[in-house]
Amino acid sequence: MNFTYPKNEHLKSKTTIGLLFSEGKSVSKYPLRLVYRLAEPNSEENITKIGVSVSKKYFKKAVDRNYFKRVLRETYRLNKHLLLDNLQEPYSIMFFYQTKDRLTYEEINTKTIQLFEKFLQQVNKREDSETKIEL
Secondary structure (H helix, E strand, C coil): CCCCCCCCHHHCHHHHHHHHHCCCCCEEEECCCEEEEEEECCCCCCCCCEEEECCCCCCCHHHHHHHHHHHHHHHHHHHHHHHCCCEEEEEEEEEEEECCCCHHHHHHHHHCCCCCCHHHHHHHHHHHHHHHHHH
16 A cells, blocks of 8 residues: 655646536535546546645635645545545546634544545446446
């Protein structure tokens, strides 16, 4: 198991992020939200990319936003095997913390695992419905 979050897994492309917000689907598990979209097939790297965001609406101070972004990246890094081992195709994913409540690391970690499970259920439903249409 590889518990790293290398640079090539970071979602940085402005066009990909724009497409993610305009065409992406969403899954929520309070206080987290995950927006996802199937990655572009013509991209040279065939890997799932993750971005993290905490809104200024919820935390005015950059110190607080940076703390929660760091916690989200860490929970992703430690639990990404749950996600990547169960995905057949690469996705572009944006991960949000959406509340003023200051949850502990353990609570956020638990919510992250629950969110990943919910995301995988939704993705598997979509893939199952597509295979039925093709048959």
